[in-house]
Amino acid sequence: MRYISTRGQAPELGFEAVLLTGLANDGGLYVPAKLPVFSAEEIASWAGLGYAELAQKVILPFVEKDISADELKTMINATYDCFKHPAVAPLVQLGHNEWVMELFHGPTLSFKDFALQLLGRLVDYILAKRDQHLVIMGATSGDTGSAAIEGCRHSQRVKLFILHPHDRVSEVQRRQMTTLLGDNIYNIAVRGNFDDCQRMVKQSFADQSFLMGGQLGAVNSINWARIMAQIVYYFYAGIALGSPHRPVSFSVPTGNFGDIYAGYLACQMGLPITQLVIATNANDILHRCISNNQYAKQALVKTYSPSMDIMVSSNFERLLFDLYDRDGAALSQCMTRLSKDKVHALDPKRWHRARQLFDSCRVSDVETCDMIREVSQQYRYLLDPHSAIGVKAARQCRRNTQTPMITMATAHPVKFPAAVVKSGCQQPAMPDHMADLFEQPESYQVFDNDLTAVQSYMTTSVRSQ
């Protein structure tokens, strides 16, 4: 598979190179030059496959030439064997045609594990093949950090630096990162917000001289391999509920647009999806764009769903690329305007095209807690705040009740006890494998919002071993 940049100027790359790269060197994001498309017969033949078996079918075309089917199978099996539920991504029914897909049975209890546990193995495999080492730097609003650390902590070839905003992640989230010790893992708490952390990562990628010749790799949500791994569970859900004979719809708690973009790709690859609902919290740039065609940055708001507290959604560019008929030059112009103008509208024709598949909904903190309480009373089922936003948006936006509507439950409620308690619900018990989380020693360094200080810490740490 070859990969091209959304801005049309960067060199085409194969899977290996794309896996280790962040942004393309023209500022764009890598996407497959041509998506694989599966026929209805082929999808029908996958009925009854286990999660790992299905993952092999869906992922193989994206890595072909670089990774053999057998090697891929070994990595996929090892990845999903670490999940704590035999179905890996079980479906739970709430109301009539109303479903929740639990994506939080991985080692760190959020859907980020689906991609990052595999990514860690893929990166290690390729570094070993090339006999290379890599410094990985990433920013997290909470869940990516622990999933990436878990995915990389056994690697002999990776040093991982994870930046999180100091005092702005939940205590469970922080401890999940800072108690996972490995001598190749460095936790950096920045006195600032997630965007400050993200900016430091971007600037470090733009000028890597502080590493004295070392190479920087990315695990952030623009990493293509993460998107790729997330396509699988859309097929898994659809097939379980009758696809390809029966269409399905999804509601996805959305921040950087990575998860729901994977759903869009599943649709392009042959899964009959009627509707994709973008569920946002008060940080609603995508909701304003989809509902009113107004794309405008606003100040960041702190909410009960911190993993969705972002100002701009980086993966949205990948959807825009298709809406602009994969014309890199036209998209480049569009992206320049989006970043310069206060308010920007998409070309109406392209906006309407997006609206054929996408709907959107903004859900406030109060509505989030109401939804946690309501679903708990109706069905004795406890949602985390992100998933509650998804269910609320699904109910609000669904176009018809004949089509199964599946909300992606992106995190386990135990990660976000504040919202659960606020809703008047009982705090859930910590899963067994994390029972001693609050007793373990933590390791992290706090830094001011100062790039030079962070980089010199990185340089010293990389050289010290």
Ligand SMILES: *Cc1c(COP(=O)(O)O)cnc(C)c1O
């Ligand atoms: C990361 C995250 C999201 C947002 O996913 P995107 O791919 O960034 O849109 C939603 N919920 C949880 C719990 C997350 O960790």
